[in-house]
Each structure stands twice: as structure tokens, then as C-alpha cells.
Amino acid sequence: MRSRRKLRFRLVVSFALFGFGLSALFAFAALNIRSRVEDQLVNSSLLDDAKWANQQAHAGVPSGSRLLTGSVLSDRTIYKAPLSWQNLPTGVHDINEPGDDGQMHHYKLAVYRENGIISFIRYDVSREELGKRQLVTSVVAAVFLFGLISLALGLWLSRKVLKPVSELAQRLREFRKNGKVEALAPHFADDEVGELALALDEYANRLTSMVERDREFNSDVSHELRTPLAVIASTTELLQGSPDLTDKLRERLKRIERASRQATELIEALLLLSRAERRGPTRGETTDVAKVAADVIESQRPQMRDKPLHVELVVNGALSINAPGSVLSVALTNLIGNAIKYTLEGQVTVRVEKDRIDVIDTGPGIKPEDAERLFQRGVRGEGAGGSGAGLGLAIVRRLCELYGWDVSMRPRPDTNGAIASIVFQ
Structure with a gap:
């Protein structure tokens, strides 16, 4: 069985789901683009900085950066580097190490090897991750905020849009209680609901005319058929009282009487069915x-x-x-x-x-x-x-x-x- 929901409920839910889904899609796209662009830019920048340091510095001489920390070592001085760095190939690597504050930090380490010279450039991405978490929190909060706004807007719009429809239904219920039909179209604007009200008025007029014709037909049939049947019944009764009737004629008169009574009963039953009237x-x-x-x-x-x-x-x-x-x-x-x-x-x-x-x-x-x-x-x-x-x-x-x-x-x-x-x- 199909589930039946009110039109207003469907409008509110559809509007709310649309707003929530659109906000969630926007948030996902924003986070995904930010992550991709950030990784691409950071990786490219680190690798270019490591290459530049490798070309400008000399082996054994520390190399620095205003934004990054790093060093340039040779195959003979590689032991000075942390143990976890020594066997890393050329490229950008994610590492987790304690920082100067004693806390674990997430770093991106760019390694570039060429002609026996190894350059290390380390970039602390913990701050970027903190910014990403803050962005995610803000975006999620925005999604829920926009979802609530969409829900409130859906409720308001549904009430505004469906108010004429509810008023039309209320007037129809009042007609059923009062037992009389009044024109609906004059109470509504010339829009879709007004067209519906006009169509209902036309249908009600046709239905009223049909009911009136049916009622008149039933009354006419009842009167026109009951009268000859009553004449047949009374005449049969009088004939049965004649003393000179033969048994054969008397039996035939009884058959006529029974047929007349059955016809009268059938007319009464059919009239009850036509009126949907239950009578005791x-x-x-x-x-x-x-x-x-x-x-x-x-x-x-x-x-x-x-x-x-x-x-x-x-x-x-x-x-x-x-x-x-x-x-x-x-x-x-x-x-x-x-x-x-x-x-x-x-x-x-x-x-x-x-x-x-x-x-x-x-x-x-x-x-x-x-x-x-x-x-x-x-x-x-x-x-x-x-x-x-x-x-x-x-x-x-x-x-x-x-x-x-x-x-x-x-x-x-x-x-x-x-x-x-x-x-x-």
C-alpha cells in the first residue's frame, strides 16, 4: 500500500531536504577543493624550495628559510639527520615528530637527492590541520543552519501556498455539514485554486441537477406505477368475492394478486435502493x-x-x-x-x-x-x-x-x- 502524506508535509520535507542536500554538496565540494589545492600548492612549494636550496648551498652548510626549516647534507654527513629521515627517497613525505614545545606535530618533509647532496625541507602542517578542522566545523554548522532555514522557509511557504487549498477544503466540509451547496469560485482568486473551485462548482451543479432529475423520476415512477397496481389489487379482491367463480378462475385471480403484491414490493425495494434509505x-x-x-x-x-x-x-x-x-x-x-x-x-x-x-x-x-x-x-x-x-x-x-x-x-x-x-x- 502506498503511503499517503499531506501535500503540505511533502512540500516542507522536499524543501528542507533540497536545502540540506544543496548545503551538504556545497560543503563537500568546498572541503574537497580546499584539500586538493592545499596539498598541491604545499607539495609543489616544498619541492621547489628543496631544489633551490640544493642548488645554492654547499654540503655541510646549514640552509634555512623564512618559512621553512631544513638542512643540506652529503652522503658522509647524512648521519647528522634524524634516523627516520636518512633513507627517505626524493619526494614529499608525511611525518609525525615532537616539536619544540614537546607536542607531536604533523610535518611535510621534502627530500631532494642529487650528486651526493641531500636537501631536507620540513614544513609544519599542524596549523593548517587546525585551520581545516575549524573550516569543517564552520561548514557543518552552516549546513545545519541552512537546513533549519530551509525547513522554516518550507513551513512558511507551504502555509502560504496551501492556504487557499485548505480554505477550499474547509468550505466543502461546511457545505456537507450545512446540507446546502454554495458557489465556491467567488471566494478565491483567479489562479489555479480558483480554477479548481470553478470546476467543483460546475461539477456540483451537474450533480445537483442529476440528483433532482433522479428524485423526480423516482417520485413519478412510484406514483404512476403504484396507482395501476392498486387498481389491479382492488379489482382482483372484488372479483374473488364473486360467488360464481370457478376454481380455475379463482386460482388465476390469486396469481394476479400475488404478482401485483410482488410488483408493489419490488417498487418499494428499488425506491429504497435509489435513495440509499434504510427504513424499518x-x-x-x-x-x-x-x-x-x-x-x-x-x-x-x-x-x-x-x-x-x-x-x-x-x-x-x-x-x-x-x-x-x-x-x-x-x-x-x-x-x-x-x-x-x-x-x-x-x-x-x-x-x-x-x-x-x-x-x-x-x-x-x-x-x-x-x-x-x-x-x-x-x-x-x-x-x-x-x-x-x-x-x-x-x-x-x-x-x-x-x-x-x-x-x-x-x-x-x-x-x-x-x-x-x-x-x-
């Missing part, structure tokens, strides 16, 4: 899951005609939920209807437990990898043929998510078939 039963009533399941089974019996299929309701415990019966009816109608549809022969068992309801069939079953995919829109199970649009299980999943239920489907472990379950939490 009226007056605090609860819904009996077993009773709703029995009604759904009765409404699905016409699908079992000419099928060697038996549907059984098993109630192992009383179960009531705080949800409208219409919502549960829509969910169970899809699950039980699918089980009856795909089971050509055998048995469909609807089992009610204390916290769940299972729909168990003996149909062709499903693949384990397809169990979750069947709840997606437009996905149909194998053997669905040309009927259906693959929306039933998707509607069931959305209803269950709205009420916090857990719906799932899995193959039967013992034989062919599938098990659809709703766990009420």
Missing part, C-alpha cells in the same frame, strides 16, 4: 422471516408446474428482523426463484435458523470461483438460457448491504446443487 417496519414492528419465506414459496409454485420438484420449508428457530417485509420478500423471491428455476428435478429446501436463512437446491450447482461473480450486474449463471438480465442477485446484494446483512452463495459439498444464504446481523 412501521410502528416498530418486526418481520417474521418464516412467514415471508412461506409466502414467497407459494408465489413461486407456478414455476414448478410439469417439474418433478418438491419445495420444503424447514423452520429450526424463530427469527424476526427489523426490516420491511417487502425488502425481505424481494430478496427471497430472487433466491428461491433462482433455485426453482435452475433445479429441473429433486428438491429445494428453505431452512430458517436463529440468525440466517438458507436456500438449498439440487440443481447443477455453481463453481466456487463463480460464487461471488454471480452477484455482479449482468452476470447470469450457467444454464440461464436467454431469459433474465442478470440483475436479480445484484439487487439482492444491494438490499443486503443497505440493511447490513451478509448474502452469499456456494456449491453444496455433498452433492450437486447450490446453497444461497442470508445472515442477519
Whole structure:
């Protein structure tokens, strides 16, 4: 998972690291150049001074310098030189010896040998090393100082630069609390943040228009569909009261009544989904899951005609939920209807437990990898043929998510078939 940081934090850190890195690079370059130039100049100067002393002085005669100390010896008088100097070749050497003050000093010793004459020029670099240490201390202090300045400057700039963005976010949060949307662009300058505010205003207007159209459409659909369904239900009820009806006509009227009731329940459930509104039963009533399941089974019996299929309701415990019966009816109608549809022969068992309801069939079953995919829109199970649009299980999943239920489907472990379950939490 990628780490998420605030934009202000990233700006401050980037600015501080840039300032610190640039200061450190400058300090390293300064120290490196100083060291190289110093060594080159000192070595060249010492070697040239030793060569000059070798050419001007005579063997055995001490040679001096206003800046350096040294001597010129021959092969016969080389014993007068310190033991550590006697076998040194021509060149510049680093040595550590006690000085006149008794302390150890770091020297550069230039040795030049020619025609039996050996010149020694000694240069004390301890003072240069002290100066180098002081320079390093100053440079390190400067790096940290510039780093702190960069950090402070980054904090100030980030606060200055991101202030309009923070103000924009604060106004958006206030809109969410107040429940109303106001124009954002007039509160900001004509810059990038102003362009963002203008784009948000345009998006909010389009979204508001879309929500209004959706709300009006839902209201129109609810009114226009409920009215004819109410007429169908009342007319069917009146017709059933006629004494001269045959049993066949009475059964058909019952089917019309059940279809009308299912359509009304489906409209109510779809309206709840469109509004993302979770509504419980009226007056605090609860819904009996077993009773709703029995009604759904009765409404699905016409699908079992000419099928060697038996549907059984098993109630192992009383179960009531705080949800409208219409919502549960829509969910169970899809699950039980699918089980009856795909089971050509055998048995469909609807089992009610204390916290769940299972729909168990003996149909062709499903693949384990397809169990979750069947709840997606437009996905149909194998053997669905040309009927259906693959929306039933998707509607069931959305209803269950709205009420916090857990719906799932899995193959039967013992034989062919599938098990659809709703766990009420």
C-alpha cells in the first residue's frame, strides 16, 4: 500500500531536504577543493624550495628559510639527520615528530637527492590541520543552519501556498455539514485554486441537477406505477368475492394478486435502493422471516408446474428482523426463484435458523470461483438460457448491504446443487 502524506508535509520535507542536500554538496565540494589545492600548492612549494636550496648551498652548510626549516647534507654527513629521515627517497613525505614545545606535530618533509647532496625541507602542517578542522566545523554548522532555514522557509511557504487549498477544503466540509451547496469560485482568486473551485462548482451543479432529475423520476415512477397496481389489487379482491367463480378462475385471480403484491414490493425495494434509505417496519414492528419465506414459496409454485420438484420449508428457530417485509420478500423471491428455476428435478429446501436463512437446491450447482461473480450486474449463471438480465442477485446484494446483512452463495459439498444464504446481523 502506498503511503499517503499531506501535500503540505511533502512540500516542507522536499524543501528542507533540497536545502540540506544543496548545503551538504556545497560543503563537500568546498572541503574537497580546499584539500586538493592545499596539498598541491604545499607539495609543489616544498619541492621547489628543496631544489633551490640544493642548488645554492654547499654540503655541510646549514640552509634555512623564512618559512621553512631544513638542512643540506652529503652522503658522509647524512648521519647528522634524524634516523627516520636518512633513507627517505626524493619526494614529499608525511611525518609525525615532537616539536619544540614537546607536542607531536604533523610535518611535510621534502627530500631532494642529487650528486651526493641531500636537501631536507620540513614544513609544519599542524596549523593548517587546525585551520581545516575549524573550516569543517564552520561548514557543518552552516549546513545545519541552512537546513533549519530551509525547513522554516518550507513551513512558511507551504502555509502560504496551501492556504487557499485548505480554505477550499474547509468550505466543502461546511457545505456537507450545512446540507446546502454554495458557489465556491467567488471566494478565491483567479489562479489555479480558483480554477479548481470553478470546476467543483460546475461539477456540483451537474450533480445537483442529476440528483433532482433522479428524485423526480423516482417520485413519478412510484406514483404512476403504484396507482395501476392498486387498481389491479382492488379489482382482483372484488372479483374473488364473486360467488360464481370457478376454481380455475379463482386460482388465476390469486396469481394476479400475488404478482401485483410482488410488483408493489419490488417498487418499494428499488425506491429504497435509489435513495440509499434504510427504513424499518412501521410502528416498530418486526418481520417474521418464516412467514415471508412461506409466502414467497407459494408465489413461486407456478414455476414448478410439469417439474418433478418438491419445495420444503424447514423452520429450526424463530427469527424476526427489523426490516420491511417487502425488502425481505424481494430478496427471497430472487433466491428461491433462482433455485426453482435452475433445479429441473429433486428438491429445494428453505431452512430458517436463529440468525440466517438458507436456500438449498439440487440443481447443477455453481463453481466456487463463480460464487461471488454471480452477484455482479449482468452476470447470469450457467444454464440461464436467454431469459433474465442478470440483475436479480445484484439487487439482492444491494438490499443486503443497505440493511447490513451478509448474502452469499456456494456449491453444496455433498452433492450437486447450490446453497444461497442470508445472515442477519
